[in-house]
Amino acid sequence: MNRRVNMSRAEYSMTCVAPTVAEALGVRAPAPTFAEAMVGRQATGTPIPEIAGELVGSARVAILAPDALGMSSYEHFAADMPFLRSLCEARMVVLRSVMPSITPVNFAAMVTGCDLDGHGVRSKELDFQCETLFDVLPEHDRAGAGCGRPGYTGGDLLARCANINGTSELADDAGVEEVTLRIARKFRADFIIAQIGGTDDHFHRFGPRSDSARPKVQETDGRLARMCEELGALGYAIIILADHGQHDTGDPTHGGSHGSDSDEDCRVPCTWLAAR
Ligand SMILES: [Zn+2]
Numbered sequence: 001m002n003r004r005v006n007m008s009r010a011e012y013s014m015t016c017v018a019p020t021v022a023e024a025l026g027v028r029a030p031a032p033t034f035a036e037a038m039v040g041r042q043a044t045g046t047p048i049p050e051i052a053g054e055l056v057g058s059a060r061v062a063i064l065a066p067d068a069l070g071m072s073s074y075e076h077f078a079a080d081m082p083f084l085r086s087l088c089e090a091r092m093v094v095l096r097s098v099m100p101s102i103t104p105v106n107f108a109a110m111v112t113g114c115d116l117d118g119h120g121v122r123s124k125e126l127d128f129q130c131e132t133l134f135d136v137l138p139e140h141d142r143a144g145a146g147c148g149r150p151g152y153t154g155g156d157l158l159a160r161c162a163n164i165n166g167t168s169e170l171a172d173d174a175g176v177e178e179v180t181l182r183i184a185r186k187f188r189a190d191f192i193i194a195q196i197g198g199t200d201d202h203f204h205r206f207g208p209r210s211d212s213a214r215p216k217v218q219e220t221d222g223r224l225a226r227m228c229e230e231l232g233a234l235g236y237a238i239i240i241l242a243d244h245g246q247h248d249t250g251d252p253t254h255g256g257s258h259g260s261d262s263d264e265d266c267r268v269p270c271t272w273l274a275a276r
Pocket of ligand 1: 068103200
């Protein structure tokens with residue numbers, strides 16, 4: 001149910017991310033409700049074998065999420081992202097966003113292993129209705145950080161609900177890079193999830209395959225390369241994925257959009273790097 005084959009590549013639900021991180025770190029997966037945690041039930045997603053198989057036993061895991069960088073934008077801009085492309089050519093699975101294919105719903109899926117019916121986070125101001133990785137990690141004397149800009153899901157949901165609050169001081173992607181690496185250096189957080197939000201903004205404005213979005217895509221590839229270099233040196237295994245994709249609205253004044261169950265909105269590339 002969590003896995004289906006599409007165009008000969010394995011495709012997994014976004015709900016599989018939290019159980020994959022849990023298996024990599026050797027902790028239990030979050031439960032679908034707080035009550036079910038008491039009787040040992042686990043998230044609806046299941047570990048992704050390709051990733052969990054390589055990352056099991058990792059001391060630390062970081063998720064870096066360039067927002068809205070779905071398969072269709074990735075394939076269009078592959079030549080502009082030499083770093084991400086090199087990772088994806090070596091290792092990639094396709095993930096499918098849960099509905100609706102919007103940012104808070106899918107970041108919530110990544111840290112809970114549940115869809116909207118389970119986690120209840122339709123908007124970034126809401127609280128989780130079920131366990132998250134941030135509830136599980138302290139049981140093991142470990143801690144997780146959520147990183148992102150204020151006003152974005154990274155700052156207003158992930159940072160707010162994490163064990164370590166990684167709200168950036170600067171309200172841009174450079175600020176998210178800075179706070180993520182500072183938390184990794186200072187706290188060696190066992191788990192970090194960082195929303196890199198600028199790609200979503202540019203795709204909304206210009207369109208998800210627009211030449212005008214190209215500089216932002218290139219900048220994001222450089223940012224991912226720098227972050228992986230430093231996080232790798234600090235002993236982190238890294239998972240890179242998007243929360244959802246975008247489709248072109250066909251209206252030059254509106255650029256891109258998302259939220260539907262179309263492949264453009266829902267299929268995202270996911271690649272990973274084992275700890276050094
Ligand atoms: Zn968006």
